[in-house]
Each structure stands twice: as C-alpha cells, then as structure tokens.
Amino acid sequence: MSATPPNVFSGPYVDRRSEARKNATEVAAALADPAALLVPVWGQRSLVRALPEPTAVLLSVQHTLRTYLDDAALIYLGEFRGRATFAADLHEQALEAHTVRHGPTLEEAAEFTDLRGIGGQLPADEAGLLAYARALIYWRSKHRFCGVCGQPALPKDAGHVMACSDAACGHQNFPRIDPAIIVLIMNGERALLGRQATWPKGLYSTLAGFVEPGESLEDAVVREMYEEAGVRVTDIRYHSSQPWPFPSSLMLGFTAQATSDDIACNDAELEHARWFTREEIRAGVIGLPPPTSVSRRLIEHWLAADAPPSATR
Ligand SMILES: [Zn+2]
Numbered sequence: 001m002s003a004t005p006p007n008v009f010s011g012p013y014v015d016r017r018s019e020a021r022k023n024a025t026e027v028a029a030a031l032a033d034p035a036a037l038l039v040p041v042w043g044q045r046s047l048v049r050a051l052p053e054p055t056a057v058l059l060s061v062q063h064t065l066r067t068y069l070d071d072a073a074l075i076y077l078g079e080f081r082g083r084a085t086f087a088a089d090l091h092e093q094a095l096e097a098h099t100v101r102h103g104p105t106l107e108e109a110a111e112f113t114d115l116r117g118i119g120g121q122l123p124a125d126e127a128g129l130l131a132y133a134r135a136l137i138y139w140r141s142k143h144r145f146c147g148v149c150g151q152p153a154l155p156k157d158a159g160h161v162m163a164c165s166d167a168a169c170g171h172q173n174f175p176r177i178d179p180a181i182i183v184l185i186m187n188g189e190r191a192l193l194g195r196q197a198t199w200p201k202g203l204y205s206t207l208a209g210f211v212e213p214g215e216s217l218e219d220a221v222v223r224e225m226y227e228e229a230g231v232r233v234t235d236i237r238y239h240s241s242q243p244w245p246f247p248s249s250l251m252l253g254f255t256a257q258a259t260s261d262d263i264a265c266n267d268a269e270l271e272h273a274r275w276f277t278r279e280e281i282r283a284g285v286i287g288l289p290p291p292t293s294v295s296r297r298l299i300e301h302w303l304a305a306d307a308p309p310s311a312t313r
Pocket of ligand 1: 166
C-alpha cells in the first residue's frame with residue numbers, strides 16, 4: 001500500500017543527481033549557472049512568503065546574500081524544476097553582514113518560518129524541497145566534529161558527507177535519519193488513539209515510537225504498542241511513510257490488529273488512550289492531528305474503509 005497523493009514532505013520532486021555529488025567539476029558548473037537556486041535555512045527555519053498563497057522563497061544564486069556565504073555553506077540538492085539547487089546554511093555573521101550592506105529584507109515579504117507549521121500549505125514540491133534542505137542542514141550542524149578523534153569535520157561530496165579533517169583518521173559521517181513507526185491499531189469496529197499530556201486539550205492521535213537498534217520495523221510496532229498502551233498486536237501492515245525533518249525522523253505508518261482489549265498506559269508517555277468508533281470520530285468528539293501528518297492519513301484511511309467504494313482511497 002502507498003499513499004496517493006504522496007504524504008506531505010515526500011514525493012519525487014527533486015532530481016537528486018546523487019552521481020554528481022562526487023564530481024567537483026560538475027558541482028562547480030552547477031554553482032556557476034546563473035539560473036541556479038539557493039534554499040536558505042536559518043536556525044532550522046525556512047524562508048517562505050505567506051501571502052497571497054504560502055510559497056517557498058528560493059533565492060537566485062546571484063542574490064546579494066551569496067557574497068557572504070562560502071561554498072562550504074552550500075549543499076548540492078540536485079535539480080528542482082530543472083534548475084540546479086543548493087541548500088544554503090545561513091549563519092549569523094552572514095545575515096548580519098548582509099543586513100548592514102543591504103538592509104534587513106532578503107526578499108519582499110519573505111520570512112524565516114518553522115516548516116512544521118506551514119509545510120502542508122505549500123505546493124507539494126516546495127514542501128518536499130524545503131524538508132530535504134532543512135534535514136541536511138540540521139544533520140551537518142550536529143556533525144561539526146569527528147566522532148572518532150574529535151577533530152573538526154569538513155563537508156565533502158557537495159556537502160553530503162562530513163569528513164574528519166585529520167587525514168590519518170579519515171572518518172566520514174553520512175546523513176542520518178531516525179526511523180519511527182506510527183500505528184493505527186484496529187479492534188473490530190474501533191481504533192485506538194491516545195494523547196500526551198502536553199498536547200492541546202482534546203487532541204488524540206495514533207501511537208508512535210522510535211525503532212531501536214537491533215529491531216525490525218515489525219518488532220518495533222509490537223514493542224511500542226505494548227509499552228505505550230499495553231495492547232498486543234498482530235497482522236501488521238505497511239501503509240505509507242513520511243520524511244519528518246523535525247529534526248530528523250522518517251515516519252513509517254502501519255496498521256495492526258489488536259489481539260487484546262485492555263489498555264494500560266504504563267510508560268507514562270500517554271496521558272490517556274481509548275478505543276474510538278468511526279461515528280465518534282466523525283462526530284468530532286476529539287481533535288485529530290493535522291492533515292500534514294501520516295497519523296491523520298492513517299486515521300482517514302481507516303475512516304474511509306467502511307464508506308462506499310467511491311469514497312475510499
Ligand atoms: Zn577523526
């Protein structure tokens with residue numbers, strides 16, 4: 001099973017051209033192309049324009065900001081809408097120097113915004129591009145030093161590797177993602193949803209957790225559902241996945257069948273969980289996670305399962 005259309009932040013919108021990353025001549029040519037684009041990321045925030053419609057603000061590689069960014073601040077993302085595209089890691093000195101010379105505005109009405117809030121309102125290809133850029137810049141910010149010998153690490157392969165600056169060590173770090181399973185548990189005509197104490201009042205969602213080393217995805221589903229809710233599950237089926245770069249997750253959505261009724265929120269992660277019928281959810285007795293999330297997608301998928309065939313997806 002897979003989601004149609006793709007989940008927010010996913011979809012084959014960027015031609016990643018991974019074969020070009022190791023080719024310094026090709027990357028330099030892409031950077032020299034006046035049509036090339038920069039995707040600025042500043043403090044984990046993405047540059048967007050909210051009005052009239054939310055859109056990503058991509059800067060020309062000839063933008064005045066480029067003067068204040070050396071090549072090491074850029075990561076080659078590939079081609080977006082047929083144009084060479086680079087993530088740009090903006091640091092305070094670059095922004096301040098740019099502001100002194102050119103004023104505080106990078107582009108008219110553009111603001112650095114948390115992608116998590118606005119991602120679902122952007123065109124799908126732009127949301128995917130911004131998620132990709134944000135994830136890489138975050139990863140690099142956490143791998144500035146070699147984990148083996150402690151020397152500074154420097155970008156390599158157009159920014160997709162952080163390599164130890166000590167040639168004798170030579171340790172290389174590659175982009176990391178943290179797999180997390182997220183599961184809609186079904187039990188007859190009901191589904192299990194839970195909530196954490198810190199969430200907005202009345203909001204319930206599917207249960208989720210990180211995959212641990214030495215586990216298969218199925219192992220993680222079984223373990224997490226029992227740890228969080230005391231429910232045993234079987235018939236685990238993959239639904240769809242979603243990059244979730246807040247900061248570095250890959251959400252893997254599943255459905256599963258409960259083999260027990262009793263709920264016990266043992267590990268203190270959930271404040272409350274219970275079985276809901278489709279009628280209760282359709283009647284709005286609880287708040288649901290945002291439409292951008294794979295959790296919501298799983299819930300909608302389940303809600304549609306008892307609708308006439310024309311309404312299913
Ligand atoms: Zn090292």
